[in-house]
Amino acid sequence: MAQSLDQAIADFNPQLSLGVAFSGGADSTALLAAAWQRWPGQVVALHVNHGLQAAAAHFENHCKAFCADHAIPLLIEHVNAHAQAGQSPEDAARIARYQALVRMAKQASIASIALAQHADDQVETVLMALLRGGGLAGLAGMPTHWLRDGIEFHRPLLTVAGASVRLWLATHGLPFIEDPSNTDERYTRNKIRQRLLPVVYELFPHARETIARSAKHMWSAQQLLDVQAAEDADKVLDVGNGGVRIRALQQLAPERQQQVLRYWLKNAAYTTPTAAQMQELLRQVAACTTRGHSIHIKVGLGFVQRRGAFLVFAA
Secondary structure: OOEOHHHHHHHOOOOOOEEEEOOOOHHHHHHHHHHHHHOOOOEEEEEEEOOOOOOHHHHHHHHHHHHHHOOOOEEEEEOOOOOOOOOOHHHHHHHHHHHHHHHHHHHOOOOEEEOOOOHHHHHHHHHHHHHOOOOHHHHOOOOOEEEEOOEEEEOOOOOEOHHHHHHHHHHHOOOOOOOHHHHOOOOHHHHHHHHHHHHHHHHOOOHHHHHHHHHHHHHHHHHHHHHHHHHHHHHHEEOOOOEEEHHHHHOOOHHHHHHHHHHHHHHHHOOOOOHHHHHHHHHHHHHOOOOOOOOEEEEOOEEEEEEOOEEEEEO
């Protein structure tokens, strides 16, 4: 069974002080207000203005007014979230947002950041990964907790249905903004939300719970692979230059090469190669038997390159 928002917040025990990523939308408004009720004086709202919509200034002004009305401290950062060549708009916005959240958290000595994704967002994420042929990491959905740049990130509402979040807001009479981009079907996630999920929930009323359970199984399996990848990383990574020893990498089976390369890129560059990029990288690694063999493969916002006996990531 999905939890109520009050239950989820009661079960949430982050290290304080807490920053809440606050867009002004329904989900982040509910999370911010509930967190402030539980820890008054120890919560800071963090608003990232991506500048991607004409209404961005309106969102920012709404956040200022809401926080002023409720005496909640607010930090705001403007970012350039426009996509670069080979990058999706969603990825560009996500990367810029996380970087800004970390900067604001460090500026205000914030220990933890809470994000407002809920159970329906998790269902969308898993379905997107499945339909795109994603691996274990994608099918595991969004994690509830992780550490990045010394800041603990949390998603305390992943067990709460989106309808429950809206009901909580209505009960408490709290205003929020409807983001018009949430219904723009140029984005795959919105197509799933608008067209697919109503049918899924009609046919399978407990889909939130069952998909969440499957994602948890996938997450457990991925954790085992990450443990193996970390052990392999100790053997193939060079601490001095942050690169991968090519010869040591070649001693591993291809499946373990793939896992350790994903582990390295995730931790060194906060990026994940596509399936095609990974297959090409593995092919190039296998073919790298001479001194003059060159490796230069686009991954995320940079390149995996050969430098002497090492693979390095160049942003």
